[in-house]
Amino acid sequence: MSALLRDRRGAFGAVVLLVVLICAIAAPLVTSGAPSAQGDIVATRFVPPLKTDVHGVFHALGTDRFGRDVWTRLVYGARISLSVGLLAVLVSVVLGVVVGAVAGYWRGPLAVTLLGLTDFALALPRVVLLLLLAALWQPSTGLVIVVLGLTGWMSVARLVHGEVRALAARPFVEGAIALGARRLRVLVRHILPNALTPVIVAAALGIGNAMMLEAGLSYLGLGVQPPTPSWGNMMASGRDTLVNAPWVAIAPGLALVLVVLGCTMLGDALRDVLDPSAR
Amino acid sequence: MLARLGQRLVAGIAVILGVVVLTFLLLHLVPGDPVEIMLGPNSTVEQRAAQRAALGLDRPLPSQFVTWTLRFARGDWGTSIAKGQPVRRILGAAWPATARLVLLSLVLSYVIGLAVGALQAARSGSRTDTLLSVASVTLFAMPGYWLGLMLVLVFTYWARWLPGFGAAGFDADYLTRGGWLVDRLRHLVLPLTTLTVIGIGGAARFVRGAMLDTLHQPFVTTARAKGLSPLQVIGRHALRNALTPVVILLGLSLPVLFSGAVFVEAVFAWPGVGRVLVEAVQARDYPVVMAATAVSAVLVVAGNMLADLLATWLDPRVRTAAT
Numbered sequence: 001m002s003a004l005l006r007d008r009r010g011a012f013g014a015v016v017l018l019v020v021l022i023c024a025i026a027a028p029l030v031t032s033g034a035p036s037a038q039g040d041i042v043a044t045r046f047v048p049p050l051k052t053d054v055h056g057v058f059h060a061l062g063t064d065r066f067g068r069d070v071w072t073r074l075v076y077g078a079r080i081s082l083s084v085g086l087l088a089v090l091v092s093v094v095l096g097v098v099v100g101a102v103a104g105y106w107r108g109p110l111a112v113t114l115l116g117l118t119d120f121a122l123a124l125p126r127v128v129l130l131l132l133l134a135a136l137w138q139p140s141t142g143l144v145i146v147v148l149g150l151t152g153w154m155s156v157a158r159l160v161h162g163e164v165r166a167l168a169a170r171p172f173v174e175g176a177i178a179l180g181a182r183r184l185r186v187l188v189r190h191i192l193p194n195a196l197t198p199v200i201v202a203a204a205l206g207i208g209n210a211m212m213l214e215a216g217l218s219y220l221g222l223g224v225q226p227p228t229p230s231w232g233n234m235m236a237s238g239r240d241t242l243v244n245a246p247w248v249a250i251a252p253g254l255a256l257v258l259v260v261l262g263c264t265m266l267g268d269a270l271r272d273v274l275d276p277s278a279r
Numbered sequence: 280m281l282a283r284l285g286q287r288l289v290a291g292i293a294v295i296l297g298v299v300v301l302t303f304l305l306l307h308l309v310p311g312d313p314v315e316i317m318l319g320p321n322s323t324v325e326q327r328a329a330q331r332a333a334l335g336l337d338r339p340l341p342s343q344f345v346t347w348t349l350r351f352a353r354g355d356w357g358t359s360i361a362k363g364q365p366v367r368r369i370l371g372a373a374w375p376a377t378a379r380l381v382l383l384s385l386v387l388s389y390v391i392g393l394a395v396g397a398l399q400a401a402r403s404g405s406r407t408d409t410l411l412s413v414a415s416v417t418l419f420a421m422p423g424y425w426l427g428l429m430l431v432l433v434f435t436y437w438a439r440w441l442p443g444f445g446a447a448g449f450d451a452d453y454l455t456r457g458g459w460l461v462d463r464l465r466h467l468v469l470p471l472t473t474l475t476v477i478g479i480g481g482a483a484r485f486v487r488g489a490m491l492d493t494l495h496q497p498f499v500t501t502a503r504a505k506g507l508s509p510l511q512v513i514g515r516h517a518l519r520n521a522l523t524p525v526v527i528l529l530g531l532s533l534p535v536l537f538s539g540a541v542f543v544e545a546v547f548a549w550p551g552v553g554r555v556l557v558e559a560v561q562a563r564d565y566p567v568v569m570a571a572t573a574v575s576a577v578l579v580v581a582g583n584m585l586a587d588l589l590a591t592w593l594d595p596r597v598r599t600a601a602t
């Protein structure tokens with residue numbers, strides 16, 4: 001852990017993610033008012049950043065076309081965007097670990113089928129699939145999580161498959177089998193804990209990627225639906241007012257870049273720290 | 280070599296078929312009726328049934344699928360339910376715009392990314408390397424649609440230099456030949472820049488890694504020991520060997536670029552396949568969605584195969600390993 005924080009990229013990533021996470025959890029404390037509340041629209045809309053509106057309320061990041069505070073929406077949007085990213089990656093990691101472990105440990109027709117399925121899914125154009133799935137059902141936050149999870153497990157499965165196959169031939173596994181441990185127990189207790197290093201790295205990188213895709217779907221109107229704020233639909237609504245209120249689109253985009261950057265840096269640092277041979 | 284090509288071809292066709300079957304099933308198993316969208320909420324049950332029969336949507340799914348596949352293979356891609364135009368004309372008008380955008384940005388981002396990554400590897404650990412690393416990872420983290428919006432904001436709304444929407448101006452048909460070309464190029468600048476800039480981030484990151492791996496190999500030490508200049512070591516020996524994984528990535532990044540193009544086309548109202556697909560999905564336009572998905576699957580598979588071939592040509596080891 002301390003090695004991770006001594007790496008400058010790791011420290012940067014950890015700090016960014018921690019700050020965003022704390023803001024998202026403590027949303028009511030760092031903001032005032034509800035994210036979707038619309039008050040005196042005509043008087044308070046399009047207030048520029050760092051200005052005070054006619055009612056004397058200060059807006060650090062300005063207001064949008066409905067007079068809603070952009071900072072408040074950004075913080076509440078972080079809750080949605082972060083949880084979509086985390087949960088989607090959780091779904092794909094669980095799926096990927098199960099498929100990869102089974103295919104790597106039990107050879108035979110089952111492994112061949114699973115590997116074929118993985119290669120096939122890997123070759124599918126992901127965004128086309130995302131568009132189809134997201135557009136065909138009623139768009140919702142839950143659907144976005146499921147869809148992102150279902151289209152993101154393949155690289156994890158491949159990583160785990162490789163690791164499990166290599167580990168299964170190692171002496172300590174043979175030792176465990178010789179001691180009479182059941183195969184499932186050997187897999188879960190002895191092999192998987194040793195195979196998870198690349199998965200952690202892939203998950204860190206995957207969270208950033210999933211958040212970016214969520215924002216993309218919401219931007220096209222196929223993801224999280226307004227008035228619930230997500231960084232994607234905030235950018236979409238900022239697009240319509242780009243000329244008179246560019247800050248509405250700039251703020252969520254910058255936040256997204258920062259978080260994805262944090263995830264990537266943290267992932268890179270994790271890889272170096274956890275796997276010294278790759279340095 | 281030929282056997283390898285054959286294998287790849289079979290696998291590629293399997294993927295395309297899989298995509299088509301999956302799309303077909305998804306389209307028909309989920310709620311949402313194109314006939315209802317087409318005729319509006321005020322249509323009677325009889326009208327809808329008649330329309331459904333006219334479109335062949337009342338027949339069982341397997342029979343619909345076989346009919347569709349046979350017709351598609353013969354080149355009859357059907358008629359758009361939403362627009363009433365032949366699907367082939369819609370996609371035929373759209374694909375050159377996407378191809379232009381994706382291929383140009385692929386070439387540009389790899390040429391620039393290769394140069395940046397090679398420079399970084401040559402100066403590994405220096406301040407230039409750190410700076411360029413931060414820059415490329417930042418670009419890598421940038422969502423295309425947002426970068427596109429920002430470019431439109433700066434260059435279209437604030438500076439008023441470049442058009443931000445569409446592939447041609449409203450007056451395009453009345454321009455002279457030179458003016459027409461300038462108009463086209465000006466419309467291309469912002470979407471192309473968006474896609475390319477993001478591509479550079481990924482390419483530079485990858486090239487740097489591949490180059491660093493190569494620079495630690497014994498033959499590079501030999502080349503240095505022979506007294507070759509650093510430029511010769513990098514250019515003649517290291518870069519050429521680091522190129523194999525890069526070319527493979529190039530093929531793999533074609534689908535990624537195509538995905539990026541879907542979002543970028545949405546931002547810039549670029550009349551390409553991505554926009555056709557988004558519109559068709561929203562209108563439940565079955566024939567267009569099916570054809571657009573099949574076409575993008577073919578593009579993706581072809582990109583992967585092309586990369587495989589290029590890698591074989593570049594690296595004799597892959598060639599001999601295959602035979």
